[in-house]
């Protein structure tokens with residue numbers, strides 16, 4: 001295993017020399033891990049039953065007891081190393097390793113996991129750590145460590161090198177374990193996977209054409225991969241969190257069904273990030289379009305959007321049904337024509353948007369809607385256009401800095417036309433010039449909460 005794994009899964013039982021006291025602690029840590037594991041199993045069941053996420057889990061090739069997908073061919077499967085005992089406890093925990101390599105220059109690389117669906121509940125789970133190593137090679141190394149209590153559990157799992165049409169190479173992790181009774185904690189298998197991208201000779205960014213993962217109950221943790229340039233990156237899990245430090249992709253799709261998504265930094269021309277149950281947090285830089293959506297969870301993000309084309313707006317969508325939306329948005333351009341379209345929508349939760357900067361004379365369209373919740377949006381003094389704010393059962397407030405200086409430095413005076421219709425609705429223009437009055441627009445609607453706009 002690579003020693004440089006930067007972010008360790010907290011609950012992974014680590015092999016180490018241990019005193020009796022430490023063993024007790026580890027044991028209780030393990031119990032906690034497996035309690036969480038039990039909860040995961042419940043959520044998986046709920047997910048499969050009620051959310052009906054596209055579950056890839058049930059299929060069995062008639063010619064093989066292993067759940068190999070029908071569109072892949074198996075090149076070979078790795079041999080597990082001899083098991084070593086990693087910890088003496090009530091039940092001995094063992095580990096074994098296997099390694100496979102993928103060619104970094106392939107058209108497409110993939111990592112998948114498939115387990116047979118069985119009534120005994122979750123048999124295997126795990127975590128995948130992605131990192132960039134210091135090795136200069138053409139190989140993306142995939143190291144797998146299995147932690148298990150009984151050898152037949154190890155025998156019920158396999159890691160194989162796969163091929164799929166054209167020049168696609170991947171690693172598949174398969175488990176084949178069928179038992180109808182409820183599984184005890186010590187009857188499960190845990191897989192820890194490290195995917196190490198190499199570095200280039202001159203330390204320039206490593207180009208990866210297309211990498212995709214499609215994993216079941218594997219958490220995914222991505223270290224600082226800012227020096228790996230993915231043209232297309234797709235990370236998918238059915239049930240588990242996805243966490244990343246730093247990612248750089250042309251097109252990025254990151255999706256889980258149940259679990260939060262936390263990304264410290266993502267740079268992507270287009271990015272689609274989604275979960276059904278869980279929060280989305282992080283910092284995102286995008287130049288074409290960025291969509292962040294969850295059904296149940298908050299969206300708390302910093303966004304930097306870049307655009308140089310007034311006829312093709314950079315788009316930001318923040319969508320949740322149950323949860324708040326909180327975002328600081330920075331809009332940038334290299335030339336004088338730029339357009340941005342921001343949409344924020346939730347049903348149950350407040351919305352708090354702050355556009356901290358926008359280029360001069362840019363066309364900014366912002367639409368925010370919530371049913372139950374307050375809504376506040378703050379725009380920079382460079383914003384010009386119309387606004388329309390309304391609510392049904394609360395009040396609308398529009399704040400305007402009368403002393404704001406002309407951001408173009410021409411010393412113009414800002415004008416605000418402000419038409420108020422009762423307490424619950426307000427519309428008008430804010431602009432530095434006649435033509436600015438119709439440049440962009442802000443539409444803010446809540447049904448039951450107060451709405452506040454600040455220019």
Ligand SMILES: *[C@@H]1O[C@H](CO)[C@@H](O)[C@H](O)[C@H]1NC(C)=O
Nearest residue numbers: 108109110168210211212232
């Ligand atoms: C990337 O590879 C996956 C399969 O591994 C494929 O489904 C997808 O279409 C590819 N994307 C692009 C843009 O080539």
Ligand SMILES: *[C@@H]1O[C@H](CO)[C@@H](O)[C@H](O)[C@H]1NC(C)=O
Nearest residue numbers: 231232249250251252269270
């Ligand atoms: C991203 O995907 C879109 C549409 O699928 C494509 O037009 C665009 O070229 C892709 N961008 C990159 C950097 O691959």
Ligand SMILES: *[C@@H]1O[C@H](CO)[C@@H](O)[C@H](O)[C@H]1NC(C)=O
Nearest residue numbers: 265266267284285304330332
């Ligand atoms: C994202 O954009 C902001 C604003 O331009 C910039 O300061 C930041 O460095 C960018 N992030 C990365 C990782 O390049």
Ligand SMILES: *[C@@H]1O[C@H](CO)[C@@H](O)[C@H](O)[C@H]1NC(C)=O
Nearest residue numbers: 313315317341342343365367
């Ligand atoms: C902005 O984007 C939203 C959602 O994609 C779309 O419905 C709307 O028409 C766009 N607005 C403009 C002015 O392009």
Ligand SMILES: *[C@@H]1O[C@H](CO)[C@@H](O)[C@H](O)[C@H]1NC(C)=O
Nearest residue numbers: 313339341363365438439440
């Ligand atoms: C601003 O963009 C919207 C759609 O993106 C468009 O309908 C509108 O005409 C643009 N305004 C100007 C002044 O270009």
